[in-house]
Amino acid sequence: MSTAPLPDTLSAAADRHGHRFLLIGKETIFSYHLGLYHVPVHAFQLITAFGLTDHLRTTYLDDLAAHGNQQVYYSLFTEGHWQLQELVDGTRTSLAVELERVTVDAQGKRTFTPLLPAVDVTSRKEDVVHYRPxxxxxxxxxxxxxxxxxxxxxxxxxxxxxxxxxxxxxxxxxxxxxxxxxxxxxxxxxxxxxxxxxxxxxxxxxxxxxxxxxxxxxxxxxxxxxxxxxxxxxxxxx
Incomplete structure (x- = not known):
């Protein structure tokens, strides 16, 4: 697991190959896949609930509370273009994710600001609540x-x-x-x-x-x- 310092910001156009999952909720935190119609590996709408570490959960909730009045989102980035079906089948039971704050400017450009370096979260097929191409x-x-x-x-x-x-x-x-x-x-x-x-x-x-x-x-x-x-x-x- 990498613990190297992360750059201050990563633009939406940064050449990073992997999946992003938006964090949704406060009580139970769900992960919502960032889908793309015309990129086959990302052409899926998927909702699940990863098993988050206490530190990741606390960092997300504290940052959300501090930015609650802004147009700000939160994502988990995981390297690699693996198939999302692995989460549905239960063949992928863990993944390394980086926590990011996502901000949007007046022109709609998204900036991804790292909040935590990669940590492992767990995945269970029974926590997938929606999956569709x-x-x-x-x-x-x-x-x-x-x-x-x-x-x-x-x-x-x-x-x-x-x-x-x-x-x-x-x-x-x-x-x-x-x-x-x-x-x-x-x-x-x-x-x-x-x-x-x-x-x-x-x-x-x-x-x-x-x-x-x-x-x-x-x-x-x-x-x-x-x-x-x-x-x-x-x-x-x-």
């Missing part, structure tokens, strides 16, 4: 659709990626109502019938912060208020 020609739904995941009262929504171009987003809900534990594992699909799908790479989220929405999981009504945005990408995704 991305299909650029899959077509678009009529209304905004989301994947539901979380644990207990902390419920997150990830935009269900269908046709390309599109946008990739994860939000944490506030005051979720009507959700059930069975909606979270595997991740259920939620439809927001009041919001038409933009059928393209939306310039900003169709779900407005601090706004309450009525939605459905199947025919069952649920509702939520849009809280913190844990990830956004409408550029490199496509």
């Amino acid at each position: 991305l299909e650029a020609d899959a077509g678009y739904p009529d209304y905004v659709t989301e994947l539901v995941f979380g644990r207990g009262g902390e419920i997150h929504l990830a935009h269900a990626l269908a046709g390309a171009p599109s946008w990739d987003e994860v939000i944490t809900t506030v005051d979720p109502q009507g959700f059930r534990p069975a909606d979270l594992t595997p991740a259920a699909t939620l439809t927001v019938l009041s919001v038409k799908d933009p059928h393209g790479a939306a310039p900003k989220s169709p779900l407005i912060p601090d706004t309450r929405y009525e939605a459905k999981i199947g025919e069952r009504p649920v509702s939520f208020t849009v809280g913190r945005q844990g990830w956004w990408n409408n550029t490199s995704l496509n």
